[in-house]
Amino acid sequence: VTGVAKAKKGAAVTFEPVKGGAAETIAADVVLVATGRRPYADSLGLKEAGVEVDERGRVKTDGHLRTNVPG
Structure with a gap:
């Protein structure tokens, strides 16, 4: 930004x-x-939902801010 x-x-x-x-x-x-904050997504069930995250725990999105999971 x-x-x-x-x-x-x-x-x-x-x-x-x-x-x-x-x-x-x-x-x-x-x-x-939220400067310096780490993602707090461990309890969201992202792995179970099939949502991909990067090595820093951030949800991966495409150019339209969509995750890899449709819907």
Whole structure:
């Protein structure tokens, strides 16, 4: 995330992809800042649901923020 600006409804969040590419700006209803926090997802049953996580415990998503599990 490279910037957050107040918008008429919520916020405009600008970010640059980790793997490179052009910066993008998306609209958000709210912005949660949790600097230095580790994911607390152990009790969510992600493994049982088949949801993939990365080596740091973060839920993997695609370019549309979808997990590997349909629905």
